[in-house]
Amino acid sequence: MIIRINGQDLTFDQELSIQNFLDTKNISINSVVVELNQSIIPSDKYPTTWLTHQDNLEILRFVGGG
Amino acid sequence: MQDDIFEISGKKLSSRLFIGTGKYASDHMIPEVCKSTGACVITVALRRVDFNAITDNVMKHIPSHMQLMPNTSGARTSDEAIRIARLARATGCGNWIKIEVITDNKYLLPDGYQTAKATEILTKEGFAVFPYINPDLYVARDLVNAGAVAIMPLGAPIGSNRGIRTEEMINILIDDIDLPIIVDAGIGKPSHACQAMEAGADACLVNTAIATSENPILMCKAFADAIRAGRNAFLAKAGATSQLASASSPLTGFIHNDEGLQ
Numbered sequence: 084m085i086i087r088i089n090g091q092d093l094t095f096d097q098e099l100s101i102q103n104f105l106d107t108k109n110i111s112i113n114s115v116v117v118e119l120n121q122s123i124i125p126s127d128k129y130p131t132t133w134l135t136h137q138d139n140l141e142i143l144r145f146v147g148g149g
Numbered sequence: 150m151q152d153d154i155f156e157i158s159g160k161k162l163s164s165r166l167f168i169g170t171g172k173y174a175s176d177h178m179i180p181e182v183c184k185s186t187g188a189c190v191i192t193v194a195l196r197r198v199d200f201n202a203i204t205d206n207v208m209k210h211i212p213s214h215m216q217l218m219p220n221t222s223g224a225r226t227s228d229e230a231i232r233i234a235r236l237a238r239a240t241g242c243g244n245w246i247k248i249e250v251i252t253d254n255k256y257l258l259p260d261g262y263q264t265a266k267a268t269e270i271l272t273k274e275g276f277a278v279f280p281y282i283n284p285d286l287y288v289a290r291d292l293v294n295a296g297a298v299a300i301m302p303l304g305a306p307i308g309s310n311r312g313i314r315t316e317e318m319i320n321i322l323i324d325d326i327d328l329p330i331i332v333d334a335g336i337g338k339p340s341h342a343c344q345a346m347e348a349g350a351d352a353c354l355v356n357t358a359i360a361t362s363e364n365p366i367l368m369c370k371a372f373a374d375a376i377r378a379g380r381n382a383f384l385a386k387a388g389a390t391s392q393l394a395s396a397s398s399p400l401t402g403f404i405h406n407d408e409g410l411q
Contacts, residue, residue: 089197108198114206115198116240121232123239141197143236147176147207148194148220149169149307149334149356 084136101140102129115144153380155351157329158245158277158298160216162189165346166376167218167331169356170207172308173365179210181366182359186373190216192247192354194223195237218279220247227266234271246271247301248280257307261288265295272296281333284318289326300328301354304345305335308357312341316348323349339368339375346379347387 085092088104101117101124112126118141124132134140155162167190170179183191191211211217219237224230227250234246248271250263259281265288268278277298282288284302292300302319305311312335313319323330329351336342342353355372362368 089200108200110198114208116195116236118236123236125239143195144198144206145193145208145219145237145240145242146196146204147170147173148222149171149192149354 084134086134086136086138086140088140089142095134099134100130101132101134104134104140105129105142110142115142117142153384155329157351160189162216162352164188164190164373164376165352165380166342166373167192167333167352167354168359168369169354170211171356172360174360176205176207176210178365179207180212182369183212183215185366186369188215188373190218190245192218192220192356194220195233196223216245217242218245218247220249220281221267222249222251224248224250224267225252226250227263227270230263230267231270234267234276235274238276244275245277245279248278258283259303261285261291264288265291268292268297269295279331284315284322286318286321286325289322289328293326293328297328299331299351300326301331301333303334304332304341305337307334309335310337310358310361311335312337313344316344319345319350320348339371342372343375343379343382346376347382349383352376 085094105112112129117124120139155165164187166186166188168182168188169192221230221233224233230248230250238244248264248267250260251257261282264280264282268280271278272295279299279301280292280297281301289300300322302322304313304315331352331354332345332350333354336353336355337358345353353376359365359369359372
């Protein structure tokens with residue numbers, strides 16, 4: 084399946100939850116906010132939210148700004 | 150003099166200097182800037198995680214007592230600003246949001262119409278909205294009606310360090326708008342911040358001028374002093390001006406006056 088993550092199309096062979104993806108990137112759930120197909124996903128739903136073909140996932144965090 | 154507490158959106162602030170977190174050579178300076186200025190409010194931006202870069206987490210450097218004010222930088226429309234605001238709030242950082250809607254990449258000037266649209270919707274959703282605008286009276290009035298908690302007029306283009314080039318227009322907002330006026334953008338030196346505060350602005354947001362100075366810690370202290378000086382001068386109310394001189398010393402009893410010897 085192909086999932087667009089932060090604007091890039093990535094291919095995955097196996098089922099994948101949001102939590103699985105964050106784990107592969109060593110991203111702490113406390114440091115990010117996640118939007119799936121323009122809906123904000125609460126962090127307690129990451130392990131049970133499974134990604135499907137052509138999903139659009141945005142993973143964001145705070146950075147320095149004025 | 151009693152403590153000059155600035156209360157906004159139910160929060161009492163002991164400092165009228167708002168600071169940003171952008172452009173520091175190292176985010177490790179941020180805690181010392183917070184401590185040295187006594188600032189209570191700090192801005193951050195929201196961006197995609199870059200999976201190919203090892204980046205520091207700016208939140209690690211922001212003291213927990215600080216009031217976060219995420220901005221919607223990067224938004225080109227009201228819808229994008231609303232989306233960013235909702236995402237920011239979902240982090241659990243609170244309901245303050247600085248609305249920036251910008252499509253002009255040369256001067257980064259804000260779009261007042263889109264800003265007002267976003268403000269109206271976000272206010273209804275319970276956000277405390279701080280809109281960044283050109284100092285335009287009609288836009289400011291629209292924002293008052295839309296429920297903004299403060300108005301953030303620019304002094305000069307973002308990051309330009311050129312000072313309060315819009316002084317007359319900001320003064321009109323100070324006079325006419327019954328909301329706190331927080332001067333944002335363009336403030337390049339402590340004297341600029343002092344000038345805004347002397348004129349009656351309620352606070353200033355300073356980022357670039359501190360972060361890009363050669364000594365950010367010393368510069369942030371200078372800004373904190375300037376903000377206090379300007380605020381105190383505003384509260385003290387300046388004396389009258391005149392075209393002609395008015396002697397400060399008595400005009401009698403001069404040493405060369407020999408009238409008394411006859």
